[in-house]
Amino acid sequence: MSKMWVIARREFLTTITRKGYVFAVIGTPLLFGAIFGISFLTSGTLEESVKSRSEPIAVVDRSRTVDFDLAPTVETRDPAPPAAGMLEKAAAKPPRIVPYTDMTEAIRDLKEGKLSAVYLIESDYMTTGKIIAYSPEHGMFSDLASPDRSRLYDLIRASLIKGRIDGETRERILAPGKLKQMKVSKHGGVENGSDALQKAFRFFGPFSMFLLLTMSIFFSSGYLLQGIAEEKQNRVIEVIWASVEPMELLIGKMVGLGAAGLLQVAFYVGMFLLPAVAVFSLFQISTAGLALSFLYFVLGYILFAGLMAGTGILGSSPQESGQLSAFWTLLSMIPMFLLAPISEAPNSWLARGLSWFPLTAPVAMLLRITSGQIPWVDVGISVVTLATSIWLAIRGAAKMFRAAALMYGKRPGLGEVIRWLREA
Amino acid sequence: MPANLTAIALTSVRKTFRGVVAVEEASFEVERGEIFGLLGPNGAGKTTLLRLIMDIFRPDSGSIQVFGHPILSKDKERIGYLPEERGLYTRQKVQAVIEYLVQLKGVPQPQARVNTLFWLERLEMLDAKERKVLELSKGNQQKIQFIATVAANPEILLLDEPFSGLDPVNARALIQVIQELSAAGKTILLSTHQMNLVESLCRRVFMIHHGRQVLYGDLQAIQKAHSEKSVIVRSNANYSTCPFISQASANGRGTQIVLSEENQPRDLLAWLLESRAEVELFECAKTPLEDIFIRVAQR
Numbered sequence: 001m002s003k004m005w006v007i008a009r010r011e012f013l014t015t016i017t018r019k020g021y022v023f024a025v026i027g028t029p030l031l032f033g034a035i036f037g038i039s040f041l042t043s044g045t046l047e048e049s050v051k052s053r054s055e056p057i058a059v060v061d062r063s064r065t066v067d068f069d070l071a072p073t074v075e076t077r078d079p080a081p082p083a084a085g086m087l088e089k090a091a092a093k094p095p096r097i098v099p100y101t102d103m104t105e106a107i108r109d110l111k112e113g114k115l116s117a118v119y120l121i122e123s124d125y126m127t128t129g130k131i132i133a134y135s136p137e138h139g140m141f142s143d144l145a146s147p148d149r150s151r152l153y154d155l156i157r158a159s160l161i162k163g164r165i166d167g168e169t170r171e172r173i174l175a176p177g178k179l180k181q182m183k184v185s186k187h188g189g190v191e192n193g194s195d196a197l198q199k200a201f202r203f204f205g206p207f208s209m210f211l212l213l214t215m216s217i218f219f220s221s222g223y224l225l226q227g228i229a230e231e232k233q234n235r236v237i238e239v240i241w242a243s244v245e246p247m248e249l250l251i252g253k254m255v256g257l258g259a260a261g262l263l264q265v266a267f268y269v270g271m272f273l274l275p276a277v278a279v280f281s282l283f284q285i286s287t288a289g290l291a292l293s294f295l296y297f298v299l300g301y302i303l304f305a306g307l308m309a310g311t312g313i314l315g316s317s318p319q320e321s322g323q324l325s326a327f328w329t330l331l332s333m334i335p336m337f338l339l340a341p342i343s344e345a346p347n348s349w350l351a352r353g354l355s356w357f358p359l360t361a362p363v364a365m366l367l368r369i370t371s372g373q374i375p376w377v378d379v380g381i382s383v384v385t386l387a388t389s390i391w392l393a394i395r396g397a398a399k400m401f402r403a404a405a406l407m408y409g410k411r412p413g414l415g416e417v418i419r420w421l422r423e424a
Numbered sequence: 425m426p427a428n429l430t431a432i433a434l435t436s437v438r439k440t441f442r443g444v445v446a447v448e449e450a451s452f453e454v455e456r457g458e459i460f461g462l463l464g465p466n467g468a469g470k471t472t473l474l475r476l477i478m479d480i481f482r483p484d485s486g487s488i489q490v491f492g493h494p495i496l497s498k499d500k501e502r503i504g505y506l507p508e509e510r511g512l513y514t515r516q517k518v519q520a521v522i523e524y525l526v527q528l529k530g531v532p533q534p535q536a537r538v539n540t541l542f543w544l545e546r547l548e549m550l551d552a553k554e555r556k557v558l559e560l561s562k563g564n565q566q567k568i569q570f571i572a573t574v575a576a577n578p579e580i581l582l583l584d585e586p587f588s589g590l591d592p593v594n595a596r597a598l599i600q601v602i603q604e605l606s607a608a609g610k611t612i613l614l615s616t617h618q619m620n621l622v623e624s625l626c627r628r629v630f631m632i633h634h635g636r637q638v639l640y641g642d643l644q645a646i647q648k649a650h651s652e653k654s655v656i657v658r659s660n661a662n663y664s665t666c667p668f669i670s671q672a673s674a675n676g677r678g679t680q681i682v683l684s685e686e687n688q689p690r691d692l693l694a695w696l697l698e699s700r701a702e703v704e705l706f707e708c709a710k711t712p713l714e715d716i717f718i719r720v721a722q723r
Contacts, residue, residue, distance in 0.1 A: 006527045014516075235511030239572070241480045242505035243528035245497050402482075416442075 003244045007252025008259070015223050015260040024219050025264050028212065029271070055116040056096035057148045058106040059155075063125035067159040071097040074154045074174070097148075097155060110134055119152055210370045212268045213293060214336075214363050217300045218329060220261030224253055225308035229321035232313060246401035250394065254305045261301055289369045292379065296369070299386045300362025304328060306393030310400040314412060328359070335364040346371035355382045358389035430492065431456045431580050431611040432477060437486035439472055445635050446472045450486070452630040452640050454613055459606050461626035461643070462615040463713075465721040469635040470615045471508050474582050477613075478505050490580070501530040504578035508585050508615075510569050514558040519544070521557055522572045529576035536575070543571040547597065562589045570598065580611045587618055599625065619714040629713075631720060638720050647710045650719070653683040654709040655692055661701035668692050678705050
């Protein structure tokens with residue numbers, strides 16, 4: 001077995017048995033699960049919050065606009081359109097609307113919990129439309145959902161058109177539309193887009209894949225950085241140097257740790273993404289898209305592994321090496337900070353520019369692949385710039401290895417690094 | 425010396441770091457099968473020389489040949505290197521670490537395992553094979569490092585301070601192993617401060633100071649060259665009255681006398697005879713290597 005494979009095998013086995021790796025493989029999906037869980041639990045909390053408001057609302061009508069006799073007819077009609085989602089459905093059972101004449105009394109009952117809200121319709125309502133709502137403090141979501149308010153509006157509308165408009169026209173005024181939402185996929189398919197779970201997965205599915213691939217790039221190249229910094233710190237690098245060439249060591253490490261990264265991705269795909277595709281048919285990424293994602297994962301990993309290795313060898317400790325390499329990580333994560341504009345317009349000049357710049361290309365392209373069709377010219381340009389950068393990064397890293405591997409306790413300056421890159 | 429008898433040859437090697445000269449005009453040859461001593465004070469350039477030989481550093485000028493040619497990647501498999509800065513994967517098990525380092529010398533895994541177990545037993549470390557390196561004492565870690573160096577069965581051994589951290593018992597065991605390896609035809613380049621060991625193990629030495637060669641050649645010849653003015657005498661003479669003596673000190677066998685620059689041992693002998701002293705022993709002394717080392721280092 002060549003020395004490169006001996007190194008690759010050891011790096012792979014050492015890495016996949018690390019606690020940090022196991023935590024990353026299992027912990028990352030758990031983290032996503034927790035985010036999903038919190039999201040749904042929060043929805044549940046909101047639902048409960050809305051449901052708990054079974055107390056009536058009070059209306060103090062100083063303008064004498066409201067005909068409270070119409071309240072039962074408004075309350076019995078389901079005001080929530082089918083596509084309105086969970087929140088409105090949760091509030092489908094409307095509260096009773098109770099007329100109050102004395103504002104002080106209404107506020108007192110609100111304080112005592114006998115009412116869920118008090119609405120004061122001012123005497124100049126017809127000219128100003130002014131209504132003041134009083135509600136108890138119910139936490140951060142209390143102001144987001146006020147189905148009782150729509151009930152009041154329905155009652156006001158019904159009161160205003162009473163005796164003037166009847167029949168279907170009256171019904172449409174009171175409920176202008178029952179919205180059903182449809183989604184048109186990139187392949188031309190039309191399907192019901194109203195399901196909340198599907199809506200959530202439609203976004204989180206491709207985004208999760210992008211995020212997992214991106215994280216795997218940085219996890220794997222991070223292991224490389226850490227391994228090299230540790231070998232320098234515990235001086236074992238000199239022993240290895242006496243047996244292998246810098247390039248053999250670098251490539252061996254990259255292959256071994258890349259394999260560990262691929263295993264991580266394979267685990268995610270096998271355990272989470274494939275079942276999601278099979279069960280929910282949630283992904284709208286083509287086979288070409290998946291192949292491109294894999295390509296950019298591999299290219300991105302090799303580039304950042306080379307950069308991390310070249311930087312990691314400069315630090316005098318794993319911590320210092322980590323700090324030095326943060327520059328690459330931050331630079332490469334720029335597309336993440338521009339997530340919204342790139343997702344909304346994956347073929348904008350911003351997105352395309354970031355795809356052509358090698359350091360941001362892997363993350364930008366992975367993100368664009370999940371967001372829409374990409375011109376092949378962008379694929380060509382980004383692959384060429386990435387391949388060139390990889391060649392430069394690995395050559396540079398090998399030079400750094402030879403020059404800086406045995407510099408203990410002192411970090412070379414920028415000028416010295418540039419000189420090494422020129423001379424070595 | 426014929427090339428086929430030379431294991432390592434350095435010619436006018438120069439190496440600088442950030443403009444500071446680490447090695448200047450270093451030239452020496454190490455014969456196949458010999459134990460060659462590389463001496464010098466701290467910071468003299470010994471470790472740099474070893475790293476240059478291993479192609480870890482590259483010289484600014486001059487040439488380095490190993491096995492009769494500039495070192496190739498493949499040649500590294502035939503050289504075992506024990507660096508002064510010990511380096512092991514401390515969180516891994518002893519046997520796994522040695523096997524990995526031996527495999528990096530091109531030894532197939534099954535043979536690497538056989539060799540590893542042999543050497544662990546040879547240095548009485550077999551019980552530690554499943555322990556993590558960091559659980560071992562410094563001395564035992566040193567033995568593990570030595571095993572990792574020799575277990576690939578290299579033809580040349582570069583040993584940088586191999587006895588540091590070892591107690592006298594383990595140091596003696598290691599000396600015996602080094603002698604056995606030499607007897608088996610291995611070439612050993614020994615860099616150490618322990619002059620008594622150099623005297624007992626090495627036939628030839630190279631001493632470097634401030635990056636420059638200060639001594640090179642046959643150890644006995646060097647000692648003789650530095651001992652012309654030193655004599656061991658056992659007699660009843662009153663040395664304080666002798667005008668030729670610059671220093672006299674008790675020696676286990678008599679008095680060691682260092683003569684003045686302009687005088688020779690025969691002058692002292694003539695003075696002893698003239699002063700009718702009873703002379704039981706008169707011997708030109710060999711200056712201990714340690715004294716030569718200190719004298720050279722203090723220049």
